[in-house]
Amino acid sequence: MQCPECGGTHIRKNGKKQGKQNHICVACGRQFIDCYKPHRGYSDDVKRHCLRQYVNGTGFRAIERTTGVHHTTIITWVKHVGDLLPDAYAPDTPPEVGELDELETFVGAKKTKSGSGQP
């Protein structure tokens, strides 16, 4: 076992946290759970795999279940999706057509109402 902070191997048990064995690094005092996994270090392949699922309409939690990547990590990637999948998805895509129609109907109704009392 290695410390995620300094890479030291002098680790001591430090009680339990949320039912999991907690450890403490003697060298730097960093505490960490048994199966500590750093959130960085995913390859671009893994990112693309998750993002393609997202583009195909899969929810973040469903992607998390199938890939093991935490959904907040995927959300972070989605924010940078333009760099990874420039051909598949643009983050500033205009709203759905349905929403646009609704907006137009609303604006149109407002215009009609305000103009109805005038000669």
Ligand SMILES: [Zn+2]
């Ligand atoms: Zn350490």
